[in-house]
Amino acid sequence: MEKAVGSMVSQIFENLVCLIRKFIFCIPNHIAFIMDGNRRYAKKRGLMEGVGHKVGFLALMSMLRCCHELGVRYVTVYAFSIDNFKRSPKEVQSLMELMQEKIDDLIKEESIVNRFGLRIYFIGNLKLLSEPVRLAAEKAMLATAKNSKAVLCICVAYTSTNEIVNAVKESIEEKWDEFCVLNASGAGYGLIKLGGSEGDEREQLIKLIDIEKHMYMAVAPEPDIIIRTSGEIHLSNFLLWQSAVCYLYSPSVLWPEISSQNRKDFVGRGLHVIDSDGTPTKHAFRDGIRLVDFLTITW
Numbered sequence: 001m002e003k004a005v006g007s008m009v010s011q012i013f014e015n016l017v018c019l020i021r022k023f024i025f026c027i028p029n030h031i032a033f034i035m036d037g038n039r040r041y042a043k044k045r046g047l048m049e050g051v052g053h054k055v056g057f058l059a060l061m062s063m064l065r066c067c068h069e070l071g072v073r074y075v076t077v078y079a080f081s082i083d084n085f086k087r088s089p090k091e092v093q094s095l096m097e098l099m100q101e102k103i104d105d106l107i108k109e110e111s112i113v114n115r116f117g118l119r120i121y122f123i124g125n126l127k128l129l130s131e132p133v134r135l136a137a138e139k140a141m142l143a144t145a146k147n148s149k150a151v152l153c154i155c156v157a158y159t160s161t162n163e164i165v166n167a168v169k170e171s172i173e174e175k176w177d178e179f180c181v182l183n184a185s186g187a188g189y190g191l192i193k194l195g196g197s198e199g200d201e202r203e204q205l206i207k208l209i210d211i212e213k214h215m216y217m218a219v220a221p222e223p224d225i226i227i228r229t230s231g232e233i234h235l236s237n238f239l240l241w242q243s244a245v246c247y248l249y250s251p252s253v254l255w256p257e258i259s260s261q262n263r264k265d266f267v268g269r270g271l272h273v274i275d276s277d278g279t280p281t282k283h284a285f286r287d288g289i290r291l292v293d294f295l296t297i298t299w
């Protein structure tokens, strides 16, 4: 009993800290990154494609340091989508080898992950990964399970549509008996009958089948902002369910160009990156997208 009260109090305290950080200091609780532009970075410099991804990994380390200094609690990165399996076998193999090598690096004692107390979750349809990569991912999740300062979600073999279909399937399986009762009493057509406005229907569906509980991303709250580098302004099947009320920001900088060497460190509490021509990226806000000046991100 005492333990339960203690954990409730610490949960309330933590939520309060998150709210203060978010609304007073304008620090997002959860930032998700689409790490785009690695091959273009390599091509621009006449390097082999794989080098772009290697520098991309260093950029990720730099960004994790940055988020740690800012006090961001959740970071999610899109590291490999299910669609990426359609790339040439050579590229897929080299990306998977890099992934395996870097996952092992992530859990070394002196790694940023351990120094900053990050708990790692691999998010996606992990069955699609080759055995060595899947085992490395499972090992990393286990090795960091006791870290509790912040969370790093690495999306691999992930697409949002796959996540949603999988969550619906799992939750219907779990609640199969209730669906049968609903249909037998004539309360529904097909599997379920929903009614009301669009928002109500989403809520009803959530209540009926607990869809969010079965999402791969159930380990993290919804992101406050998705940052996609390289100036692309689409989501590429990333966190579609979780981004319903999320901000999207798409600076033109290529992902590997984000680095602590380039970064002129913080301006106030802001993240700071350098654009591809070497100049600091300004507020390159695009028309039609709600953006994030309230986050004090200075580009």
Ligand SMILES: CC(C)=CCC/C(C)=C/CC/C(C)=C/COP(=O)(O)OP(=O)(O)O
Residues within 6 Å of the ligand: 035, 036, 037, 038, 039, 040, 041, 053, 056, 057, 060, 078, 079, 080, 081, 084, 098, 099, 102, 103, 154, 230
């Ligand atoms: C362990 C771990 C988290 C490793 C991550 C390594 C890393 C940076 C992976 C990025 C993979 C990827 C397909 C990025 C998209 O850029 P792209 O290849 O599509 O480049 P482009 O946009 O220029 O075509």
